[in-house]
Amino acid sequence: MRNALRRAVPAAAGLLALTACGTGVPDGLIVTKPSAAPATPYSGPLKAKTPEQVGEDSPLEGGGAALLALECAGRPSEAGSVADEGPGDDGADSAAEALARHMANGSGEIPDRGYRVEARRGHRVLYSYDVAGRTRAAVIVAEDRRGWFAETHAACDPSEFRARERARLSIMVWQDTRGRAVSTAKVVGWMGAEHCDWQSVEFVTLGSGDDGRWRGRQYLRDPEGKLADIDGLSSTYAKDVPLPADAVDTGYRQDGRELWLAPDKSRAYVRDADGTVERWPGRAEPVGCM
Template sequence: MRLRNGLRRVAPAAVGMLALTACGGTEVPDGLIVAKPSAAPAHPYSGPLKARTPEQADEDSPLEGGGAALLALECAGRPHDAGSVADEGSGDDGAGSAAEALARQAADGLDDMPDRGYRVETRTGHRVLYSYDVAGRTRAAVIVAEDRRGWSAETYASCDPSEFRARERARLSILVWQDARGRPVSTAKVVSWMGAEHCDWQSAEFVTLDGGDDGRWRGRQYLRDPEGKLADIDGLSSTYAKDVKLPADAVDTGYRQDGRELWLARDKSWAYVRDADGAVERWPGRKEPVGCM
């Protein structure tokens, strides 16, 4: 899905207009902004830096509030996430430069977006578009804006994390799986992550299959729980177990992650994960996702 449009032309920004290091302000980490991208964009963005969110993102969509950042994306698949930083609320003073505003947003967390490798794609008036590109196409975008308080992030949007480079995928809080040929698989099909520390679930791992990319749950979740932190959760198909035998009728999903293979019981009630040494674990399944508040 390619969201770029042919709206009015704005002048590309000169990278030299923005300082890559802060003086007496927020530190801009090395690598956050790339001064000389390895590949020029195939189609430089020519749209506005402030716009309404495209109509396909309704109120319940994970893309709600993405605005112009969504328009800047060039995804191979559907956009993954987007939003308005202003909607999330911030009473802080702005940063001293656009680069510092991007650094602040990266430090606060860009959800499942790259935390480095951005370039200045466009600057117009009091806004700057930072793009994270793969093969010359924008896979993540952050727009920062200047007002009386200074510079701050305004909107952001990203393609599915499977479209990022491997070195950026490895730095995400989620785990992107691959298919049997080593190609990254969309997180709408499979994704996993470690449990939240504030719920004392950091020893647990959650994997979701077929969660979709429209914010409407229709998938199934499986839980790795070696310390029994989730044993009391209702709706689990069984219990976690290690060193089990892979059933003869288990179905190989074809999904792989760091040498692990993901298999399912014939009725999909639980998952089996086999590691590179051949050891197999049984992960209980659940029809509804487990939440941590």
């Protein structure tokens, strides 16, 4: 498509300082150096239907031409169209400002800097975030009588972003024992939502549902007991516990921590770099915050 397809993710984030790229455009959002240019620029359309293999209920529905611009090593992770603006809403004064507005209103699950103009066609501009000369995230902005708006967007799995951008996401990308980023379809973490007063709760989900959404088994680090009374927890959270002799190492690592599981996968054990072990209760169905 330039690649294959897949899924979407949760969370929340924000944007940065303003600078010289134009009013309301964060420093570093757009890069212009020649070395950022790909070996083979995207030559396809900037307005297109979503590929037929994307089903109606897919988290990639609506990605259109942005999906076509991707060059993922694996499957795309998220995509969609931006249809929040009503007919009376004003657009941005420039394509760059439309990109900045899209980032500011986003979920924080795609890079918030390092984009470049890869293509212009009429009243549309393709902004691409590239790694090793290949497009890992794409946003297409379009101009109409109201101004500039983000139109479609798509991204590869966050494990395909650079480490410095992964560290700024609203989700936590884990690594394997060799320090390589692991697909969020296998393991992903995030902090709970502030509007539910869950910001002290850390979630880790292993695996995903058949439709690609995060519906695998979930584990909770809940030192303040915010979710201690919910149904379906396999145990309680505990700090400084012994690592059971039969615990199974998943091979997943994150900031010096190791993720281990009980043999029946009902509980997780997370060992810090200093050897301290925490027990995280598990739950077969993910906990939701509305």
